[in-house]
Amino acid sequence: MTFLARRLLLAIPTLAGVLIAVFLLLYVAPGDPVQQMVGERADSVTIARLRAELKLDEPLPVQFASYASGVLRGDLGRSYITGRPIAQDIRERFPKTAQLALAAMTIAIVLGIGIGVLAALNPAGRFDKLLMAATYLGISFPVFWVGLLLILMFSLTLKWLPPSGYGGGLVLILPALTLGSRSIAYLARITRTSMLDAMSSDHVRTARAKGLSNGAVVLRHGLRTALIPVVTVLGLDVGSYLTGSILTETVFGWPGLGRYVVNAISRRDLPAIQGTVLFLSVVFVLVNLLTDLAYKRSDPRVG
Numbered sequence: 001m002t003f004l005a006r007r008l009l010l011a012i013p014t015l016a017g018v019l020i021a022v023f024l025l026l027y028v029a030p031g032d033p034v035q036q037m038v039g040e041r042a043d044s045v046t047i048a049r050l051r052a053e054l055k056l057d058e059p060l061p062v063q064f065a066s067y068a069s070g071v072l073r074g075d076l077g078r079s080y081i082t083g084r085p086i087a088q089d090i091r092e093r094f095p096k097t098a099q100l101a102l103a104a105m106t107i108a109i110v111l112g113i114g115i116g117v118l119a120a121l122n123p124a125g126r127f128d129k130l131l132m133a134a135t136y137l138g139i140s141f142p143v144f145w146v147g148l149l150l151i152l153m154f155s156l157t158l159k160w161l162p163p164s165g166y167g168g169g170l171v172l173i174l175p176a177l178t179l180g181s182r183s184i185a186y187l188a189r190i191t192r193t194s195m196l197d198a199m200s201s202d203h204v205r206t207a208r209a210k211g212l213s214n215g216a217v218v219l220r221h222g223l224r225t226a227l228i229p230v231v232t233v234l235g236l237d238v239g240s241y242l243t244g245s246i247l248t249e250t251v252f253g254w255p256g257l258g259r260y261v262v263n264a265i266s267r268r269d270l271p272a273i274q275g276t277v278l279f280l281s282v283v284f285v286l287v288n289l290l291t292d293l294a295y296k297r298s299d300p301r302v303g
Helices: 003-027 033-036 044-053 061-070 084-123 126-140 145-158 168-199 202-209 215-252 257-266 270-299
Strands: none
Touching: 003 270, 033 145, 044 215, 084 168, 084 215, 084 257, 126 168, 126 257, 145 168, 145 215, 168 215, 202 215, 215 257, 215 270, 257 270
């Protein structure tokens, strides 16, 4: 059985468990889930209509079968607040979240790997010590706090960048930097450690003995070996980009999927919450699958 086939088979029970957990979100809160959505002021006719729409008046196995069959057809239900298909809302908003996540990942890759390599070339130096202190702060600070600090510094004080909005260019810089800040710190630390191990390995010493330039040794031999664990961290960080976007999009007014979830939670729109959580879970599983494939390509020994 191929590596890809094994990973796909492992993903099936994971997705099935996610589907069950998302379905049971309706029953997590105590009391009637419909009453939780509509509030105490709704009349009995509205409650009865919503119960029929959500098929909550049927036995639990029938409800789950109906929900699962709808999901397999691409039907995630309708928002109770807006009446729009949830799948349509996701199609409109997810590209904006993906744009933000891609920009954050690009910044994290460039800064994190670059800083980690420079620190590894001069271990225990001033830059290396400064890096260690900065990465501890980057990992410790909450995402929303970083966003507010960047707005205060670059928007309100220096007036270089807009504090909120949607688009590319300058509008994208602050939210992307906020979302990627923790990843920058992680990548810098892991790249530094991996580079130190790679630069002390036998094949790097052999490359130096052959008379290769320092740049060729670092980039062609050291960095290539050091990137193997970095690829794994990048794949796992995609989950933090998706979940972290909830706070980032709220702080910067970014009209993506994270802000959609926040609005759904504040309005008690449980079908919208279900559909969004299920979609993000599927994306996370698929990204992990691609990460495994990339890791396999980087290190053929992985079976």
